[in-house]
Amino acid sequence: MKVVVVGAGFAGVAAAWAARRAGATVTVVDGGPGASSLYCGGVDGLRAGVPEELLSALGLRLAKDTHIATREGVVRTTDGRDSALLDLAPLAGKHVGVVDVPRDDWDGPLLARSFAASDWARSTGTRFELVPLPLLEKGHERRVSSYDFAAGFERPERPAWLAEVLKAKAGPNAWLFGPWLGLTRSLAAELSRATGVPVGEVTSPPGGAAGARFELRRDALLASLAVERVTGRVTEVLTTGGDVTVRLEGGVVVVGGALVVASGGFVGGGLLLSGALSGADPAGFELAIRGLPPVLLRGELAQPVSSLFGVDLAARGRGLLEHVGLPVAHDGRVSASSAVFAAGDVVGPVPPSVGQALESGLRAGAAAAGTA
Ligand SMILES: Cc1cc2nc3c(=O)[nH]c(=O)nc-3n(C[C@H](O)[C@H](O)[C@H](O)COP(=O)(O)OP(=O)(O)OC[C@H]3O[C@@H](n4cnc5c(N)ncnc54)[C@H](O)[C@@H]3O)c2cc1C
Incomplete structure (x- = not known):
């Protein structure tokens, strides 16, 4: 039973923790620092709660x-x-x-x-x-x-x-x-x-002590859980038979029984604004990883969009960027797929926050372990 997690921000580490707790072996593939490494030390967006053991390993303290x-x-x-x-x-x-x-x-x-x-x-x-x-x-x-x-x-x-x-x-x-x-x-x-x-x-400022502490504690936690780490950027996901195959730049392949995509939003590199602003190609938002369903923007298909120059953020407000992402079920399951889950900033239309990254990561990791 193996779960592959793409991303090592708050969502990825929570997913890895939950999947390990549920008895799965876990490989985390990570392409470098994301929003979690830049965060300021505040935890917003909590709804349900996070186990004390995980909080303490990450050096977090919660209180409304x-x-x-x-x-x-x-x-x-x-x-x-x-x-x-x-x-x-x-x-x-x-x-x-x-x-x-x-x-x-x-x-x-x-x-x-x-x-x-x-x-x-x-x-x-x-x-x-x-x-x-x-x-x-x-x-x-x-x-x-x-x-x-x-x-x-x-x-x-x-x-x-x-x-x-x-x-x-x-x-x-x-x-x-x-x-x-x-x-x-x-x-x-x-x-x-x-x-x-x-x-x-x-x-902390971006790149300051809070983000650095997150990285150090995450690395110690994942090592203590015997989670395998692979460094590199995933380009594509293929679901064949009962397996999920993750392809990385350079040809490396990682295979598991289930996948949690925790690749972050625009800061983490999980979401992109693609297309030429010249209007040569339709511009819009998309996932950086191929082989997954298209992203939505408040329920609308985010790519392609009707404007030649992409989404008109001036007219619709920059806050719109917080509502782009993969639509998922409550347990993080990506629509139309039984073994692919998503969590954290890559999920829409929820505004990004550490609380939602942790909670959605926990749900997706546990559900993925149950599928793998
Ligand atoms: C400056 C700043 C301040 C913030 N302050 C707060 C705050 O006060 N309170 C709060 O609640 N939230 C805050 N946030 C938001 C919060 O940090 C994020 O919502 C949260 O950290 C997102 O976690 P994540 O795991 O979903 O994504 P990320 O932390 O972005 O992690 C994404 C991971 O995916 C990996 N990845 C991406 N693409 C690929 C790929 N193709 N292949 C392999 N790996 C890939 C990246 O390498 C990274 O490891 C702040 C964010 C920023 C940038």
Whole structure:
């Protein structure tokens, strides 16, 4: 019983986890980073729930009405978060220290003012106060990427040193950092324990710590589940007899009893806007992988479209891009096929989110294992 999963974002890893739990052997084929590697650390779009074991392996914590601070200076609600992000909800009415560090990607004074001026802070009487901290050891740390800066905090002596720095600045009921609190270690939790007050981050930029943590935890989880990994881009899917054959660039072939397509949306590379804008060919949306049913756009066939220049996003709104995808049944089954399932951003017409990627991945992985 073998399930092939195409894609190693949140949907692919959830599908692989569920299929393994259901007793299948699993091969994950993945063409490189997708939206999950770029996400900011917020978890939106949850409906049903995700097993604690999977959440904890991915370093996620779910709670309705979580409040996170974004690096754009906004306080917003989510359904959950990378556990390094500070949940502001329990801090309503308290005093949050915003670290002031002279990094080029961090405007502490502006962020502290912006959080303090948010509707949430005003309505709950929460204070955000700027607190200068001597976090830069060397001049170049001002400019290194937030990923490298986060990695620098993992050096063995840094967490204990940082805890002492925070303890010496008694006052705030919590500390809000940039997205720098480590990649492999749970420094936010370590510092919270050491200081006795919650310590956490704002959201990450694309390519920052949250996405890097996702990749590291995913790789560890898939290895612990003995999931086979194949790197490369799938070009075509063939269903013959009881088997599903997946063809990769370069001629590699992977065969299984069932397939979960978790190849992402426009960011992950699962969906494409194809056709010449010159009008030589009809333009429209399509899957990057051949051999699957056509994608739909809010129930309409997405390719070809009537306009010579493709879908008129100016007239119909860019939000339309969130409604392109493969139509599937509730368990992720792709219409007209018994052994092909889909999950995550490649599915339409559901807006993309980590919550929907995880939940649809779990359903598709379990159903695929039952078919394989
Ligand atoms: C900048 C940014 C910020 C975001 N912030 C949030 C947020 O705050 N909250 C939230 O809920 N959501 C957020 N999202 C959305 C969320 O990240 C995505 O909805 C989710 O990660 C999608 O997961 P996925 O597994 O479906 O796709 P992806 O993570 O895109 O994974 C697709 C996978 O498929 C693989 N693939 C694609 N084509 C092929 C092929 N032909 N062959 C082999 N492999 C292939 C890719 O290599 C990749 O591994 C954000 C997204 C971005 C880009």
